[in-house]
Amino acid sequence: MQPKVSVYFDFNSPYAILSAVRIYQIYNKDIGAIKQQETEYPLSTTDITSCFIKSEVTRNPIRSKYTWSDSARTLKRLGIEKKFEEPNPSWWPQGVSLVNKVAYILMCRDTFHNAAKEVISNYNQADFDPSWRDTITEAGSSLESAIASEYVFRVYEQFMLEHKKLRDDGVLSGIVEKILAKYPEASRRLGRTSTVLELAKKSKSAKSVAQGFTEEAIGRGVFGVPTFSTEQGEIFWGNDHLVDAAIIASENHVAKAKL
Incomplete structure (x- = not known):
């Protein structure tokens, strides 16, 4: 079992996009070289679990301007060259309830299973075999982590960089479709994009999971x-503390193993 770090996101947060990019870089190779601090406990050995929550948006003009400009310059250092602009009401903030539920359908086998039992008539678990989730990719991560982290990154990309409206079915389905097209077996076992979206829209269990993480x-x-939060409850606030959280989680994991 790997050391675990939970990451609490809000898709309306410009700072959270920085962590989304870094986590995507950890679990996927195709974005370029991974830029991370060298530590005794590399991030690739840490189970980073994303949790999506609803939060109040603090409106302060000076803080807001700094937040967006700081995120823009950091994204460039992470290899993201697309222009990152201060928001306007035409595209920010947005409701992200459905976006969050799709994330849990993709990243959690139990959430998918419970939602499928609830929504799909004559559901047969064998037809939706979840073993694909444990497949190890070239990046050394599980396929589940690769898909989930790319989904989070692509949502931020469409929202924060392309200014698309996430409530439009075409936007969200396009994100999922593009990712699953690279992984035919995962796509088949998930019932393809249409099933993922149907479960997210109709399942009460998926809604309950999403609400549960906010609580x-x-x-x-x-x-x-x-x-970032370790299993022991240590809290680290801010994009720059991902490495710190991973180190503490790993140290706790090693100490526990010695008991």
Whole structure:
């Protein structure tokens, strides 16, 4: 079992996109060289679990201007050259409830299974064999992590960089379709894009999972995003603390194994 770090996101947060890019780089190779701090416990050996929450948007003109400009210059260092502009009401903020539920359908076998039982008539689990999730990719991560992290990155890309409206079915389905096209077996076992979206829209269990993580974040004392939390409850706020959280989680994991 790997050390685990939970990451609390809000898709409306410009700072959270930085963590989304970094996590995507960890689990996928095709974005270019991974730029990460060398540590005794590399990030690739840490189970980074994304949790998507609803949070209040703090409106402060000076803070807002800095947040967006700071995110823009950091994205360039991460290899993202697309222009990152300050928002306007035509595209920001947006409702992300469905976006969050799709994420959980993709990244959690239990959520998919429970949603499928609820929505698909004559559901046969054998037809949706989840073993593809454990397939190890060339990047050394599980296929589940590769797909989930790319989904988060692509949502941010369409939202924050392309200014697309995520509520448009074509936008969200296009994101999922493009990712699953690279992984035919995963796509087949998920029932393809149409099934993923149907489960996210109709399943009460998927909605419950999404709400549960917001409640969990509040219970853990999360006050901003992105926030990283270890299994022991240590909280790290801010994009620059991903490595710190991974180190502490790994140290705790090693110490626990020695008991």
